Amino acid sequence: MAQAKDMREGGCLCGAVRYRVDMTHAIHSTCHCRHCQKTHGAPFGMFTNVPVAAFTWLSRPEGEAHASRRAVRRFCKECGTPMTWEAPEYPDQQSFSSTTLDDPGGLTVAHELYTSRRLPFIAPIAGARQYETE
Numbered sequence: 001m002a003q004a005k006d007m008r009e010g011g012c013l014c015g016a017v018r019y020r021v022d023m024t025h026a027i028h029s030t031c032h033c034r035h036c037q038k039t040h041g042a043p044f045g046m047f048t049n050v051p052v053a054a055f056t057w058l059s060r061p062e063g064e065a066h067a068s069r070r071a072v073r074r075f076c077k078e079c080g081t082p083m084t085w086e087a088p089e090y091p092d093q094q095s096f097s098s099t100t101l102d103d104p105g106g107l108t109v110a111h112e113l114y115t116s117r118r119l120p121f122i123a124p125i126a127g128a129r130q131y132e133t134e
């Protein structure tokens, strides 16, 4: 029997960027690395990974930043919302900022990355696997 899809939509703060995603096989992670702290302007970034076929842009982000050689970070050029982290080494995965979902409720964090850079007032999330780097 086919598994029911868990379709959700999301977008940037101003609404210029929109997407639709099937969350059936979604995996959620936080990343405490310096790049995520800087680009998100927050203690950590939170990303959802889905198979590329599960993700559809309704209107694409025009901003593109190469914070490292590994990946492209796409963002809304109008309002600056960080939207994605895309690395050629993971061509079958789409990674997007979890909190850009219209309803980010009910997400369970499976992995915490770069915990070596976690700020001292942020506690580890119970049940999430901890990785000092990635």
Ligand SMILES: [Zn+2]
Pocket (backbone or CB within 6 Å): 012, 013, 014, 015, 016, 017, 076, 077, 078, 079, 080, 081
């Ligand atoms: Zn925007």
Ligand SMILES: [Zn+2]
Pocket (backbone or CB within 6 Å): 031, 032, 033, 034, 035, 036, 037, 045, 114
């Ligand atoms: Zn990071």
